[in-house]
Amino acid sequence: MQDNFYRAFEDKHRGSRELIKERLKVYLPFIEPFKQIYQSDDIKALDLGCGRGEWLELLRDNDLEAFGVDLDENMLSACRERNLNVIHTDALDFLKQTPDNSFIVVSGFHIAEHLPFDVLKQLVKESLRVLKPAGLLILETPNPENISVGTVNFWIDPTHIRPFSPQLLSFLVEYYGFYRNKILRLQEPKELLNNKNISISDIFFNVSPDYSIVAQKEAQRENLILFDEVFSKNYGINLSYLTNLYNKNQESKLLQLYNLNLNWQQTISSLTDEL
Helix, strand or coil: CCCCHHHHHHHHHCCCHHHHHHHHHHHHHHHCCHHHHCCHHHCEEEEECCCCCHHHHHHHHCCCEEEEEECCHHHHHHHHCCCCEEEECCHHHHHHCCCCCCEEEEEEECCHHHCCHHHHHHHHHHHHHHEEEEEEEEEEEECCCCHHHHHCHHHHCCCCCCCCCHHHHHHHHHHCCCCEEEEEEECCCHHHHHCCCCCHHHHHHCCCCEEEEEEECCCCHHHHHHHHHHHHCCCCCCHHHHHHHHHHHHHHHHHHHHHHHHHHHHHHHHHHHHC
């Protein structure tokens, strides 16, 4: 879509630049350890399907050099307005022409669902090759564990091909040789994390609507250790967690009703005996 349709679509349905940049800050702790491993000239990131450039801008705000590629000139114009380093080209073609060990990060935010699976496999393989030791591949995509996303919201975008489950993307990066990977479930209502009174509506709508795979290339152990803390954390809410919590709540309510009924029966029985 080379008219302005897709940029207008993104502006309406993806959210404002400020909102997206705020959401992307979740990845900054994964980036910080590179400053202890590499010289500043070697800390370079590549964003595939960079769109309006929110991630590129966030990286620049944090003193990292970043490059973006995209096929939509109208989207790239938003990057050029902010003097971001972008190229109009195909993501996979660019990766294939990139030398080994070039970047500390290769990212693709909401690009996987636009690609045929064979292309996605090649993208993962090429990303591993062009990453420096300990480098990260970040792939963020809609989360089909969220029932509303998987059945309705995902299909609002006419360029989406298919959703990918977290288990599939996790296996994909593992299969092609990444040392480890972490699933980050994202954008769930924060108040839900401490809410034990789960409703049916929560199950349908409030599982984390997005997730990402953060996959790391093998490196010397002393460098990998620097990332252990961020890889050990839990991120977001999955469907199993909410359904299990909902079931426990229902069981608790049924038990309360049972005990209440039992108490009433005992009270009535005592009154009857007294009469």
